[in-house]
Amino acid sequence: MYSLFLKRGGDFVLALIGIIILLPVILVLSLILIFVNKGTPFFVQLRPGKGEKVFNLIKFKSMNDYKDENGELLPYNQRITKTGRFIRKYSLDEIPQLFNVLKGDMSLIGPRPLLVKYLPLYNDFQKQRHLVKPGITGWAQVNGRNSISWDQKFELDVWYVKNLSFKTDLHILQKTIRKVIVKEGINNNTSLNMPAFEGNN
Secondary structure (H helix, E strand, O other): OHHHHHHHHHHHHHHHHHHHHHHHHHHHHHHHHHHHOOOOOEEEEEEEOHHHOEEEEEEEOOEOOOEOOOOOEOOHHHHEOHHHHHHHHOOHHHOOHHHHHHHOOOEEEOOOOOOHHHHHHOOHHHHHHHHOOOEEEOOOHHHOHHHOOHHHHHHHHHHHHHOOOHHHHHHHHHHHHHHHHHOOOOOOOOOOOOOOOOOOO
């Protein structure tokens, strides 16, 4: 009952309330990032959702698009801006995904949407993460985020799929709020992201 009907309704209402409350923050950050990035304040990228259906994920843009002499993007640590570090530190870059939740592409809670290029690399177990909508936060994010391995992340994602319930979502939401406040599990190394997933060797 919860996963089929109540979860979507709760997502819509909470996302709408969140957008209304955070509208001043959204507007101010948008104006700042337009200036900092000399263009768009948003980062939009195709990501796979439920049933591997691809959608446009939106975040606040934390990095510039500077490239080397070969036309390749510079490393993350050379492209992230001071403002970008700040919004990542406090997870403010995730706020625009409330619009993805409102639209129905995402849920507040669920496995994080990864890159489209990873789809052919998943085994049957890992593919189960796409049986539910991806989330802004999830079980893997409150149990290590970028500090755990890919295998651990997929184990946690599939655990969530098999144990989806209101109680589980509430527990994840509470842990997320606590981790954002103390900034626990945020990757501050020079790469800023996990190493690319390369499939199962």
